[in-house]
Amino acid sequence: MNSKNKLSIALLTSLFFFWGFIHNLDPILIPHLRNAFNLSHLQSSFIDSSVYVAYFFMAIPAGIIMRKAGYKNGIISGLLLFGIGCFLFVPAANSISYPFFLTALFIVACGLTTLETAANPYVAVLGDPEKGPQRLNFAQSFNGLAAFLAPIIGGKFILTNHVITPEELSKLSDTARRLYIQSETSTVKMPYVILGIIILILAAVFYFVKLPSINQNNSNTNNIFQALKIKNVKSAITAQFFYIGAQVCILSFIVVFATEVVKINSDNAPKYAGYAGLAFLLGRFFGTFLMRFFNATKLLIYFSLIAFLLTIYIVTGQGITTLFAIIGVAFCMSIMYPTIFALGIQGAGNETESVSSLIVMSIVGGAVLPPLLGWISDKTGIFQWGYVVPAFCFLIVLIFAIKNRNYTLRENKIGGH
Incomplete structure (x- = not known):
C-alpha cells in the first residue's frame, strides 16, 4: 500500500471514531436533559429518535450525493452538517429549548448518515481488495474505542453534581427554575463546540488532501x-x-x-x-x-x-x-x-x-x-x-x-x- 492510501485510510478511520463518539454521548445527554427539562422516559427517548430518524430520511439522498458529487465531496458535506449541528447546541442551550436540542441532533445525524454512506465502501475498496474486510474491522475498532471513551468524557464535562428532583424543581419560582435549567443546559455547550471545531478542521483537511479515486458500482435500475x-x-x-x-x-x-x-x-x-x-x-x-x-x-x-x-x-x-x-x-x-x-x-x-x-x-x-x-x-x-x-x-x-x-x-x- 502506497503512502497516499495510508494517509487516506488514516483520515477515513478517524471518521469511524468521531461518529462513534457523538453517538455514545447520547447516554449522557438523555439523563442530563431529562433532569434539566423534567422529562418523562418517553420524552427523553426522543433524543435517540431525533438521531436515528435521520438515517431513514438521509440514506437515499446520501447515496445520490455519492453518485453525483463523488465520495470526497460527500465526506466533506457530511462533516459540514456534523459540525453545524454541534454548533447549534449553543443557541439550543441559550434558548432553553428541548425541541431545539432535538433539531441540532437531527442535523448532526444527517451528517453522520452521509459520512457512513461514504466511508464504509471507501475503506472497503481502497487498497488491496483481499484486505478490505481487515481494513474495515480495523476502522470499526475505533468506533468501539469511541463507545468506551465518550460516556466517560461526556459524563465528566456534561453531568453536574447539583441535580434536583422534579418535586424540588416544581417548588422553585419561575425565575429560579429558569436559572437552574439554564445552568444545566449550559454544560452541554463546551464539549459540542470543541467537537464542532475539530470536525470543521477535519473537513478542511479532507478538502485539501487528494484522495485516491475508486470505481463506483452503479445499480442496474434507478428504482x-x-x-x-x-x-x-x-x-x-x-x-x-x-x-x-x-x-x-x-x-x-x-x-x-x-x-x-x-x-x-x-x-x-x-x-x-x-x-x-x-x-x-x-x-x-x-x-x-x-x-x-x-x-x-x-x-x-x-x-x-x-x-x-x-x-x-x-x-x-x-x-x-x-x-x-x-x-x-x-x-x-x-x-x-x-x-x-x-x-x-x-x-x-x-x-x-x-x-x-x-x-x-x-x-x-x-x-x-x-x-x-x-x-x-x-x-x-x-x-x-x-x-x-x-x-x-x-x-x-x-x-x-x-x-x-x-x-x-x-x-x-x-x-x-
Whole structure:
C-alpha cells in the first residue's frame, strides 16, 4: 500500500471514531436533559429518535450525493452538517429549548448518515481488495474505542453534581427554575463546540488532501426498491431494524438504568456506559477472531440467544447483576450489525449499493423502538420492565440467524455500528 492510501485510510478511520463518539454521548445527554427539562422516559427517548430518524430520511439522498458529487465531496458535506449541528447546541442551550436540542441532533445525524454512506465502501475498496474486510474491522475498532471513551468524557464535562428532583424543581419560582435549567443546559455547550471545531478542521483537511479515486458500482435500475426482490433482503432489513432498536435501548439508557434501578451515584453511573462500550469493542475483536474458525451465522445464533436471555434477566432480576447483564448484552451485540448487513447484501451483485442504502434506512429502528421502552416504563412505573422491548428485538434477530444458519459469508463488506 502506497503512502497516499495510508494517509487516506488514516483520515477515513478517524471518521469511524468521531461518529462513534457523538453517538455514545447520547447516554449522557438523555439523563442530563431529562433532569434539566423534567422529562418523562418517553420524552427523553426522543433524543435517540431525533438521531436515528435521520438515517431513514438521509440514506437515499446520501447515496445520490455519492453518485453525483463523488465520495470526497460527500465526506466533506457530511462533516459540514456534523459540525453545524454541534454548533447549534449553543443557541439550543441559550434558548432553553428541548425541541431545539432535538433539531441540532437531527442535523448532526444527517451528517453522520452521509459520512457512513461514504466511508464504509471507501475503506472497503481502497487498497488491496483481499484486505478490505481487515481494513474495515480495523476502522470499526475505533468506533468501539469511541463507545468506551465518550460516556466517560461526556459524563465528566456534561453531568453536574447539583441535580434536583422534579418535586424540588416544581417548588422553585419561575425565575429560579429558569436559572437552574439554564445552568444545566449550559454544560452541554463546551464539549459540542470543541467537537464542532475539530470536525470543521477535519473537513478542511479532507478538502485539501487528494484522495485516491475508486470505481463506483452503479445499480442496474434507478428504482432502489427493486432490490427488495433479491432473496434475504427483506428479512435482513427487518432484522437490522430490530437490532438497531435493541442496541439503542441497551446503550442509550444505561446511565438512567444505573441511577434509577441499581441506585448508583450519578457521578459513577457514566463509567458503566464506558464499560458497556468497552465490552462492545472487545466483543467485536473476539467475534472477529472466532469467525476464523466458525460460521458467522452460527455465531449470530449463539450471540443473539445469549443477548435474549440476559435481557430477560434485566427485566426480572435485581441489584447490580442486572447492570452487569446489560454490559454482557453489549458484548453480544458487537457482531450483530455487520453480520446481518453481510447476509443482506449476499448475492446482491450490482444491486449492492441499493441494498446497502435500504439496510442503512432500517437504522430508523433506533428512532422507533426506544420510545416504546420509555412508554412502557412510564406506564408501569418500573423502568426495567421497558426492557421487554430489546428482549423481543433479540428474539427477532435470533429467528433471522436460525433461518440463515446454512449461509456462508464470502466476504464481510460491512460498516460500523
